[in-house]
Amino acid sequence: MTLTTEHRRWTAFVALVAVCATFALPRAAHTEPTRFLPWTDAPPPSVVLNDLAGRPTPVAEYRGRVVLVSFWATWCEFCREQMLAMKQLRQRLAGRPFEIVAVNFGESPTRVREYVKSLSVDFPVVLDPNQDAVKAWRVRVLPVSFVVDADGRPRYSVLGEFDWASDEAVKTITELLR
Amino acid sequence: MHRRAFLKTSTAVSALAVAATLPRLVAIVRADEKVFDPRPGTWRTFEITTRAEVLQPTGVTRVWLPIPVVNSEYQRTLGDRWSGNAKIMRPMTDGKYGASTLYAEFAEGEAAPVVELTSRFRTQNRAIDWSKKVAATADPAELRMWTQPTDLIPTDGIVKVTADEITQGKTTDVEKVTAIYDWILANTYREPNVRGCGVGDIKTMLETRNFGGKCGDINALFVGLVRAVGIPARDIYGIRVAPSAFGYKALGAGSANVSKAQHCRAEVFLRDYGWVAMDPADVGKVAREETSEWLKLDHPLVQAVRPKLFGGWEGNWLAFNTAHDVALPNATKGGKLGFLMYPQAETAEGRRDSLDPDSFKYTITAREITG
Numbered sequence: 001m002t003l004t005t006e007h008r009r010w011t012a013f014v015a016l017v018a019v020c021a022t023f024a025l026p027r028a029a030h031t032e033p034t035r036f037l038p039w040t041d042a043p044p045p046s047v048v049l050n051d052l053a054g055r056p057t058p059v060a061e062y063r064g065r066v067v068l069v070s071f072w073a074t075w076c077e078f079c080r081e082q083m084l085a086m087k088q089l090r091q092r093l094a095g096r097p098f099e100i101v102a103v104n105f106g107e108s109p110t111r112v113r114e115y116v117k118s119l120s121v122d123f124p125v126v127l128d129p130n131q132d133a134v135k136a137w138r139v140r141v142l143p144v145s146f147v148v149d150a151d152g153r154p155r156y157s158v159l160g161e162f163d164w165a166s167d168e169a170v171k172t173i174t175e176l177l178r
Numbered sequence: 179m180h181r182r183a184f185l186k187t188s189t190a191v192s193a194l195a196v197a198a199t200l201p202r203l204v205a206i207v208r209a210d211e212k213v214f215d216p217r218p219g220t221w222r223t224f225e226i227t228t229r230a231e232v233l234q235p236t237g238v239t240r241v242w243l244p245i246p247v248v249n250s251e252y253q254r255t256l257g258d259r260w261s262g263n264a265k266i267m268r269p270m271t272d273g274k275y276g277a278s279t280l281y282a283e284f285a286e287g288e289a290a291p292v293v294e295l296t297s298r299f300r301t302q303n304r305a306i307d308w309s310k311k312v313a314a315t316a317d318p319a320e321l322r323m324w325t326q327p328t329d330l331i332p333t334d335g336i337v338k339v340t341a342d343e344i345t346q347g348k349t350t351d352v353e354k355v356t357a358i359y360d361w362i363l364a365n366t367y368r369e370p371n372v373r374g375c376g377v378g379d380i381k382t383m384l385e386t387r388n389f390g391g392k393c394g395d396i397n398a399l400f401v402g403l404v405r406a407v408g409i410p411a412r413d414i415y416g417i418r419v420a421p422s423a424f425g426y427k428a429l430g431a432g433s434a435n436v437s438k439a440q441h442c443r444a445e446v447f448l449r450d451y452g453w454v455a456m457d458p459a460d461v462g463k464v465a466r467e468e469t470s471e472w473l474k475l476d477h478p479l480v481q482a483v484r485p486k487l488f489g490g491w492e493g494n495w496l497a498f499n500t501a502h503d504v505a506l507p508n509a510t511k512g513g514k515l516g517f518l519m520y521p522q523a524e525t526a527e528g529r530r531d532s533l534d535p536d537s538f539k540y541t542i543t544a545r546e547i548t549g
Contacts, residue, residue, distance in 0.1 A: 035201070075470065078202040108471050130478075141203040160201020 036147070036156040036172050043154055044136040049103065049126040052113050057101070057126050059133050060148045065097040066176045068164070070145040071134065073105040074115040078161035079143045083119050088165035089173075090123055096177055097150065101126060103133050105142060149176045214424045214483045216303035216492040218252070223547040224301065224419045226436070226496055229294040230282075230521050230540040237526025238286050242506050243295045244518055245269055245278040248414065248497035250453075254300040262293030270507040277501035277518050281508060298547065299496055304455040306489035314452035316410075321447060324410035328502035330377070330516045331402040336384045341406035351409050351448050355456075358403045359488050362458040363475055365389050366396045368466035374533040375440050378413075378516050393459035394517065397444040400458050410447035412500045415519040417441060419544035420494040426483065428468040429460055430494050437535040437542045440519045443491055457487040496544075 044060075051057045060069050070086065072079035086100050100123040104112045109127060116125050128134055137146060145164075147156040155176060163169065228243045241264070246255050260267055264282035271278045284291040327333045344361045345354040369390030376395035380402040383389060389399075397413055404411035418439040422430035431439045444456045465473045465480045473480050504515040506522055512529035515522070520532035521540045530538045 076204055078204065106471075111471070143203065158201075160203035162201070 034168070035158050035162055036168075037158070039146070039154040039157060041154075043152070044138070047133045047136050049128055049133060051124055051126050052109060052116065057124055059101055059103060059126065059136075060146070060154070061152050062099050062148075063152055064150050065099050066150055066173055067148040068098075068100045068145060068173070069103060069137070069148060070100065070143060071103045071105060071137070071139050072143050074107055074111055076105075076142040080119070082143050082145075082161050082164060083121060085162075085164040085166075087120075087122065089169055092165065092170050093173065093177075096174075098173060098177065099123070103128050105134060105139075106131055147173060147176065212425065212479055212482050214422075214426060214429075214486050214492075215305075216424070216486065216490050217305050218302050218493075221254075221300045221302045222420075222493060223256070223298065224496065224544055225296060225298045225547055226417070226419060226542065226544045227294060227296040228521055228540060228542045230292065230523060230538065232284070232291045232523050232525065232530065233537065233539055235284065235288065235291050235525050239284040239288065239291045239525050240506075240508060240510075240523065241282040241284075241291070241293050242270075242279040242509075242518075242522040243282070243293065244415075244498040244521070245280055245295065246297050246299055246416075246496055246498050247271075247276055247278045248416075248499065250497075252302055252304045252455075252493065253497050256298035256300060258295060258297045260293065260295045263288065263291065264293050267293060272499075272501050272504055272507075272518075275499060275501035275504075277499035277504060279506070279518065279522075283508065297496075301493040301496065303493040304490045305486070306451055306454050308451075308489065311450035312452060314447070314449060316447060316452070321410045324412050324447065325405045325408055327402075327405070328516075329514065330379050330381075331398055331405070331502065332381050333402060333406040336381060337402050338406045340384055341403040344403065345407050351446075352450075354407050355404055355409060355446050355448065356488070358400060358407075359456065359458055361403075362396060362400045363461055363484065366391065366399065366458075366462060368392065368396075368459070368462040370467065375442060375519065393442045393457075393463075394519075396459040396462060397442055397457065400456065401444050401446075404446050412445055413442050413502070413517065414445060414497045414500050415440075415442045415517050416495050416497040417519070417542065417544075418495050420546060422492055422494060424492065426464060426468060428463045428466075429483070429492060431544065434543050434545060435541060436544045437540065439542075439544075441495060442517070442519060443495070443497070454489055455487075455491045456489070457491050460491075461487050 046061055047059045048056050049059060060067050090100055102125045104127050106129055141159060143161060145158045146154050149155050230241050232239050245258055249255055260280050262282055265285045266283040268281055269278050270281045280295045282293040345357050348354045348357050366389040372392045376392040378394045378398035380399045383395060383399055401411040401413050417436055418431040418441050419436060420431055445453045446456055448454050461484050464483050468479055499518055501518050504518040509524060511524040522532050523530040523538060
């Protein structure tokens with residue numbers, strides 16, 4: 001039997017969530033497991049993308065600042081709440097050396113601009129028309145986010161929707177700010 | 179698993195107290211991972227059923243349903259059967275191209291005319307091996323026919339001038355066809371608002387420089403330009419019967435109801451390869467309709483299909499015929515059809531809108547025969 005791309009896609013999706021459930025179940029009875037998965041691979045290659053004004057913007061290289069790199073799309077229903085939560089996170093960490101970069105998954109500037117405007121997003125949004133960053137960061141699901149420390153090293157990944165305004169998020173990032 | 183079914187499954191899992199820790203996310207497929215690589219070798223069998231019920235008939239009602247007649251290395255017809263309450267029901271064939279229709283004539287006063295046609299066929303993918311030249315043979319008279327103009331596909335005037343400009347400096351038939359294919363992709367575009375599959379009036383397209391259309395326009399323009407430089411080419415009119423096995427929603431039928439899934443493709447005759455499959459219109463369709471964005475030709479999703487549809491196509495489609503300027507037998511209303519791809523009907527009030535299955539009305543369903 002030949003698997004179609006769609007089959008593979010959904011098989012991977014189901015497998016991913018099954019893995020998540022496997023890890024989640026035993027711990028759920030005791031305490032909420034952390035959503036921050038330690039980064040164990042080599043750092044991805046450097047990628048510079050254009051922001052909505054056409055300015056070249058690095059995806060993750062902001063030496064001296066901790067960066068939250070988040071991949072999203074306008075059609076991703078779970079990305080919306082996360083965007084709003086990230087706005088709150090930015091407010092909670094105002095004045096600290098912290099930045100958020102939202103990488104859009106291959107959509108048109110017009111669509112992204114309208115969406116960002118509707119949510120009053122106030123952090124950098126970059127476009128990835130050729131999926132350069134998607135490939136570099138091996139993105140398989142949306143949303144997915146990565147926390148990069150002040151030395152430019154990826155430290156954590158967070159799969160799926162996450163409440164970035166939560167105390168856990170603030171605590172984890174604040175520890176990297178020290 | 180269907181996305182909705184999966185979400186239901188997710189809900190069930192959450193009932194097991196996992197929901198609090200299950201991330202909500204959607205899987206993605208990167209464009210560079212998309213593969214479109216149809217290869218011949220696996221035959222699939224399908225059955226397609228067209229049911230026409232002419233609403234509010236007046237006078238004598240006549241219906242013509244396309245019967246597939248194309249038999250080639252990529253398609254085999256396996257027979258047709260029909261039923262209905264018509265006074266006359268019989269296949270009728272167009273003299274020049276051999277296109278066939280099931281002709282049904284209903285007596286005046288028949289309040290609910292109905293006719294149903296079921297056709298079985300086998301089909302397979304096509305892919306030319308450009309490394310293997312063959313001594314392609316064909317009847318010279320037949321090949322000459324495929325260089326001749328039709329009512330809507332002239333081969334002189336602006337068509338000839340344009341074709342000569344496109345192929346200037348090209349010497350072989352492959353080079354010329356390649357240049358025309360590339361020109362079609364660079365200059366035409368899929369226009370979703372065009373009714374049906376378009377008209378195919380290529381002279382008007384060139385004169386107005388309005389190159390938006392669908393397969394009936396874009397592949398007709400491709401065929402006309404190829405014919406204008408003396409290379410045999412033909413449109414093949416048919417219908418999609420199954421989703422694309424390669425995950426391209428633009429390149430397959432979205433459901434078993436294929437009433438609006440008509441699609442025409444093209445072939446060119448190359449001296450060293452014989453009849454070769456071509457479908458530049460579907461490249462444009464991927465660019466325009468595969469995603470919510472209008473993709474550029476250099477987008478990976480488009481790049482994946484562009485070379486494959488020059489020399490191949492996927493066997494999820496039924497070819498009806500290659501006819502042009504079709505006069506429906508026994509028709510008393512309306513003129514000739516530019517091509518025969520849709521069910522047709524007439525009553526005393528005139529010809530029905532063949533592009534509006536709901537008011538006609540007709541339904542076309544397709545299913546794969548397994549086992």
